[in-house]
Amino acid sequence: MSNDKFFDKSREQSLVKSEIVYKYFWSWAKIMMPRAKKRFNQIAYIDLLSGPGRYNDGVASTPLLILEKAIADPDMRAVLVTVFNDINPEHTHSLQEEINSLQNIHQLKHQPIVLNEEVCENIIQCIDRLPSIPKLFFIDPWGYKALSLKLISSAISGWGCDCIFFFNYNRINAALSNSLTTKRMNKIFGQDRADRLRKELIGLNPKERESIIVKNIGDALKEERGSFIQNFCFQKNQSNQTSHYLIFVSKNKTACKIMKDIMAKKSSILLQNVPSFKHSSDPVQLSLFDLNGIDKLKNMLLDDFAGKTMTALEVYEQHHLEKQYIFSNYQQALKELETEHRIIVDPPASQRPKYKGKVTFAESTKVTFPLE
Known part of the structure; x- marks a missing residue:
């Protein structure tokens, strides 16, 4: 053409x-x-x-x-x-x-x-x-x-x-x-x-x-x-x-x-x-095999940041390059990890505001990943 x-x-x-x-x-x-x-x-x-x-x-x-x-x-x-x-x-x-x-x-x-x-x-x-x-x-x-x-x-x-x-x-x-x-x-x-x-x-x-x-x-x-x-x-x-x-x-x-x-x-x-x-x-x-879902992201975060405490934005900025994930994917992954008691979040879900009935996960929210 x-x-x-x-x-x-x-x-x-x-x-x-x-x-x-x-x-x-x-x-x-x-x-x-x-x-x-x-x-x-x-x-x-x-x-x-x-x-x-x-x-x-x-x-x-x-x-x-x-x-x-x-x-x-x-x-x-x-x-x-x-x-x-x-x-x-x-x-x-x-x-x-x-x-x-x-x-x-x-x-x-x-x-x-x-x-x-x-x-x-x-x-x-x-x-x-x-x-x-x-x-x-x-x-x-x-x-x-x-x-x-x-x-x-x-x-x-x-x-x-x-x-x-x-x-x-x-x-x-x-x-x-x-x-x-x-x-x-x-x-x-x-x-x-x-x-x-x-x-x-x-x-x-x-x-x-x-x-x-x-x-x-x-x-x-x-x-x-x-x-x-x-x-x-x-x-x-x-x-x-x-x-x-x-x-x-x-x-x-x-x-x-x-x-x-x-x-x-x-x-x-x-x-x-x-x-x-x-x-x-x-x-x-x-x-679909070309895509990496939230479950894979959760496991990567636990492995890559074991023993570290950082904000949600810091997690995103240090991890997302050359990957398919956007910031909302990281928020979703961190929320699920919190619900599963696999990370410590400050402030916890009970103290964070809600938007449209759902608990938010702000950029400044701190996350502590356990040691492996």
């Missing part, structure tokens, strides 16, 4: 992707705006491969959703800078027309900037020269040619800067074994890691390959200052094979928690309230 045909209709996966980006943008912007008013007076949303603005069926894509939200909020209207880029001039022309037709677009203090540039070294140099303001980058290539570690590193380099990008697993998986795409894969993973990865993938089955590739892109991003990574998997229609990942990269643990909660709600299935962080138009195809 060509990139142009991709915009023929608003596929379910595209709508899920847009909603995740849109919801995170709003949460990120609400946190950044108060600080921006005091220190920067600007925040920026930058989409390096923005598309035409609307799918051919008329549904608004991410750029228009972002702008409509900004126009509706007086505080955001005053500080938001938006930059939309696409290499296809037809897309940029269409997007500019759609932007011009938005009601009250003139109320934005900073009018949207629409560019028609290739995402290459020049773009990276431009990013490096941007003002030191909080920025949220979205990078959504149809394939992988626009992606590089250097690009993502530049995107997250400043304070308050996060990046969301689409990782075309299906095509990258094939490209890693193709000598014609060696240089491009080296830019995505780093040459040393890419060389090791090619050797490691030899003889692995598809599930093993996917696990190794996704782990390596995460490790590469961490070396580029992306301390917190959160993935969301998109699976092909009528199968359980992976097509793409939406990958979030940040230097901030709170940002990761926010994005993880957003992605969790878009998961196609849950097991014991634990999200899959996967989307499929046929959720039945998702294997």
Whole structure:
């Protein structure tokens, strides 16, 4: 499928992707705006491969959703800078027309900037020269040619800067074994890691390959200052094979928690309230064996924190990375462990407030895990 045909209709996966980006943008912007008013007076949303603005069926894509939200909020209207880029001039022309037709677009203090540039070294140099303001980058290539570690590193380099990008697993998986795409894969993973990865993938089955590739892109991003990574998997229609990942990269643990909660709600299935962080138009195809339930989490907590006393939030922050669990899963696990008398909680359930008839488990609640 060509990139142009991709915009023929608003596929379910595209709508899920847009909603995740849109919801995170709003949460990120609400946190950044108060600080921006005091220190920067600007925040920026930058989409390096923005598309035409609307799918051919008329549904608004991410750029228009972002702008409509900004126009509706007086505080955001005053500080938001938006930059939309696409290499296809037809897309940029269409997007500019759609932007011009938005009601009250003139109320934005900073009018949207629409560019028609290739995402290459020049773009990276431009990013490096941007003002030191909080920025949220979205990078959504149809394939992988626009992606590089250097690009993502530049995107997250400043304070308050996060990046969301689409990782075309299906095509990258094939490209890693193709000598014609060696240089491009080296830019995505780093040459040393890419060389090791090619050797490691030899003889692995598809599930093993996917696990190794996704782990390596995460490790590469961490070396580029992306301390917190959160993935969301998109699976092909009528199968359980992976097509793409939406990958979030940040230097901030709170940002990761926010994005993880957003992605969790878009998961196609849950097991014991634990999200899959996967989307499929046929959720039945998702294997329950890929999910880790609350019972497994309870046992992990008892083993990993034996003899320690800590708050519920500390338990979550020290344990959740690279796992499927969100904070509410930890609350549920700790409540059950308390009921089973397997941990000591301060204050105990009898002294904690209730919400909708259920005992709460606040972030500050202290938990003592017994020694093994």
